[in-house]
Amino acid sequence: MDIDNISELIPQPVPLRDIDDSPGPCCMSFGFDLNPLIQSIEKVGLINPPLLKRDNQGSITIIIGYRRIKALKSLKADGAGCRILSGDDILPVECLLLNLYDNLAVRKLNDVEKGMVLARLIPWIKTLEIVEHYMPFLGLPSNRATLSSYLKIEEEMEVRVRESIACGQLSLRNAIMLLDIDSISRSSIIDLISNLKLTVNQQRQLIEYTVDLSHIQGRPIPDFLDDQSIKEINSDTRMNNPQKGRALIRYLRMKRYPSVSKAERKFKKMISRLNLGKTVKIDHSPSFESPYYRLEVLFKDGQSLREKLENFMREDIDSLRDPWKKKK
Amino acid sequence: MDEGVQKYKSTKSILLQLKDIPVRAEKDDGPEEVACVSNELKRDMGKDTMHLVSYQGEFLKPCPGTKEYICCGYQILNVGTNCPLDCSYCILQTYFNRPNLRVHVNLEEQLGQVFQTIDSDPDKIFRVGTGEFTDSLALDPIIRWSETILRGFSERKNTVLELKTKTANTAGLLGSKYRDRIIVSWSLNSPFISCREEHGAVSLTRRLECARECQSEGFTIGFHFDPIIQHSNWMDEYRKTVDLMDKYIEPEGIIWMSLGSFRFMPALKPIIRRRHPETSILDGEFVLGLDGKMRYFKPIRMELYAFLNELLHQWHPDLGLYLCMESNEVWQESMGWRPETSEGLGNYLDERVRNFFG
Numbered sequence: 187m188d189i190d191n192i193s194e195l196i197p198q199p200v201p202l203r204d205i206d207d208s209p210g211p212c213c214m215s216f217g218f219d220l221n222p223l224i225q226s227i228e229k230v231g232l233i234n235p236p237l238l239k240r241d242n243q244g245s246i247t248i249i250i251g252y253r254r255i256k257a258l259k260s261l262k263a264d265g266a267g268c269r270i271l272s273g274d275d276i277l278p279v280e281c282l283l284l285n286l287y288d289n290l291a292v293r294k295l296n297d298v299e300k301g302m303v304l305a306r307l308i309p310w311i312k313t314l315e316i317v318e319h320y321m322p323f324l325g326l327p328s329n330r331a332t333l334s335s336y337l338k339i340e341e342e343m344e345v346r347v348r349e350s351i352a353c354g355q356l357s358l359r360n361a362i363m364l365l366d367i368d369s370i371s372r373s374s375i376i377d378l379i380s381n382l383k384l385t386v387n388q389q390r391q392l393i394e395y396t397v398d399l400s401h402i403q404g405r406p407i408p409d410f411l412d413d414q415s416i417k418e419i420n421s422d423t424r425m426n427n428p429q430k431g432r433a434l435i436r437y438l439r440m441k442r443y444p445s446v447s448k449a450e451r452k453f454k455k456m457i458s459r460l461n462l463g464k465t466v467k468i469d470h471s472p473s474f475e476s477p478y479y480r481l482e483v484l485f486k487d488g489q490s491l492r493e494k495l496e497n498f499m500r501e502d503i504d505s506l507r508d509p510w511k512k513k514k
Numbered sequence: 515m516d517e518g519v520q521k522y523k524s525t526k527s528i529l530l531q532l533k534d535i536p537v538r539a540e541k542d543d544g545p546e547e548v549a550c551v552s553n554e555l556k557r558d559m560g561k562d563t564m565h566l567v568s569y570q571g572e573f574l575k576p577c578p579g580t581k582e583y584i585c586c587g588y589q590i591l592n593v594g595t596n597c598p599l600d601c602s603y604c605i606l607q608t609y610f611n612r613p614n615l616r617v618h619v620n621l622e623e624q625l626g627q628v629f630q631t632i633d634s635d636p637d638k639i640f641r642v643g644t645g646e647f648t649d650s651l652a653l654d655p656i657i658r659w660s661e662t663i664l665r666g667f668s669e670r671k672n673t674v675l676e677l678k679t680k681t682a683n684t685a686g687l688l689g690s691k692y693r694d695r696i697i698v699s700w701s702l703n704s705p706f707i708s709c710r711e712e713h714g715a716v717s718l719t720r721r722l723e724c725a726r727e728c729q730s731e732g733f734t735i736g737f738h739f740d741p742i743i744q745h746s747n748w749m750d751e752y753r754k755t756v757d758l759m760d761k762y763i764e765p766e767g768i769i770w771m772s773l774g775s776f777r778f779m780p781a782l783k784p785i786i787r788r789r790h791p792e793t794s795i796l797d798g799e800f801v802l803g804l805d806g807k808m809r810y811f812k813p814i815r816m817e818l819y820a821f822l823n824e825l826l827h828q829w830h831p832d833l834g835l836y837l838c839m840e841s842n843e844v845w846q847e848s849m850g851w852r853p854e855t856s857e858g859l860g861n862y863l864d865e866r867v868r869n870f871f872g
């Protein structure tokens with residue numbers, strides 16, 4: 187059978203119990219919700235017959251239609267009309283590509299699934315071709331570093347982490363940061379991320395600060411995250427999740443950057459001593475790296491500006507200084 | 515080696531040195547297929563493989579610097595990239611897509627071009643160094659740069675050549691007859707950092723012994739405290755290094771000493787963590803600098819510099835101390851003066867060159 191003629195294959199009934207539905211070498215489905223498909227099959231039946239492969243020993247694996255078979259099995263169906271190829275008719279790489287094109291024609295793959303595709307292509311296709319052809323095809327930047335990260339996620343990450351990526355809870359960039367730590371530490375970080383529903387930015391900070399602090403303090407990450415202060419934030423019933431998330435990041439940042447945090451606090455205190463009202467604001471540069479501070483005045487016209495500036499000048503502005511410097 | 519490099523003199527002499535080492539000629543296909551399939555960063559960065567290449571870029575290039583901070587206007591002579599040493603803080607670790615010890619074997623043939631550039635601007639002083647993308651002397655026993663490049667620099671009045679190292683490979687230099695306008699300099703650190711983070715480098719004492727020998731053999735010498743790293747007992751530790759310097763070195767013969775605190779592109783951090791899991795150099799409070807690099811929080815930098823400035827100043831008041839890539843504000847607070855612009859710093863260092871070499 188020529189693979190160009192697959193559409194001409196006549197579907198034939200296959201008992202579902204004979205079909206191996208473990209995620210095989212062609213599978214590129216992960217972290218999906220089966221319910222819409224189940225409902226659709228319940229309503230209108232199976233529209234597109236899955237494509238299966240029967241090998242010389244008679245065992246049947248799925249080339250296309252992994253989710254459909256899963257849905258049918260969960261509906262407790264006995265069998266389904268499927269197209270079947272013999273193992274001799276098709277090369278493993280052809281099975282893989284058939285499934286890839288079939289999937290991409292009907293849906294977007296999530297990041298874990300993209301990693302699955304890339305990992306399955308590696309044994310068959312030259313790295314350069316994967317980078318130049320298949321990565322853009324999957325909507326990925328065409329470079330080796332990205333390929334490397336996707337493969338690592340596929341090869342090394344536990345199911346739980348991959349589930350977080352697939353459902354969009356954990357960003358891929360942050361997942362890449364987790365690659366460098368051990369699985370127990372990863373798991374305790376993922377716990378916090380999912381309990382507090384941290385934003386992408388907070389996830390990045392959480393990972394960065396905890397990895398750094400565990401190095402600095404010479405303590406394993408799970409041990410560090412078990413600190414009383416973190417537990418208290420986590421279990422504080424007066425705060426909702428976003429508030430807890432912010433409190434946690436604030437706490438970790440203070441631990442990781444004590445001098446910067448101290449300077450920020452002192453600066454805030456210095457400014458609060460001036461009576462600036464709501465329309466005048468003084469800010470420092472990020473981490474005080476620039477030597478300049480910024481004064482912002484909200485005014486309606488020239489006269490109101492003059493008044494505000496005159497009021498401002500009456501304040502003790504000579505007391506403003508870099509917060510790490512001693513009072514003159 | 516790349517195809518076609520056999521014709522260069524340098525290739526022949528290197529191959530003679532490495533008679534027992536297997537050699538393979540191959541096409542340079544650009545970035546090597548980094549072992550991304552097995553998903554491994556090249557942990558050793560190919561430090562056990564020498565790659566002889568014919569470099570097609572410009573050999574003499576200004577140090578990129580940045581407009582946000584004051585830089586010294588140095589010129590880089592690009593003799594090769596990567597280094598057999600393995601300092602945990604080395605920025606070359608980000609170039610892992612260009613692994614191996616890449617030696618630019620067409621350097622000798624291209625030196626004419628380099629000197630043409632230098633000669634075309636006789637009023638400008640070209641402060642040139644080879645130690646930006648590699649250690650200047652680590653491979654000298656094999657490549658013998660000291661035999662090929664010293665003469666041209668030594669003979670010109672508007673240039674100096676600085677060879678920056680953490681090794682004791684000075685035999686080639688000492689055997690050469692050129693001294694004038696050649697500066698041999700050593701990167702120094704605290705004993706704590708030197709022992710734990712500068713893998714493959716010789717001890718501080720050995721560096722200073724070599725510096726003393728070079729000094730007594732008529733070379734002008736320089737030192738670079740870069741990267742300065744804040745660590746436990748850092749003051750006592752850096753003091754130990756200055757005490758050692760006092761023991762070995764005549765400070766009058768030092769043309770300059772730079773001070774630079776540890777800074778790095780954010781992309782280097784995960785690489786350091788992977789390649790040097792035991793390191794403590796990332797423990798400090800690093801913030802994003804105006805040039806996109808991570809650097810110590812400003813008051814920490816000021817404290818580090820001010821301490822070393824005072825310590826070194828007490829040792830000798832005229833060491834040509836300068837800060838590498840810092841702001842006027844940090845200069846003023848820690849050094850007590852500021853060069854205002856990169857040009858100002860360049861002029862200060864040019865003046866040192868004139869004072870030392872005429």
Ligand code: SF4
Nearest residue numbers: 597599600601604648
């Ligand atoms: S000696 Fe210089 S070039 Fe070599 S590894 Fe150390 S920092 Fe990098």
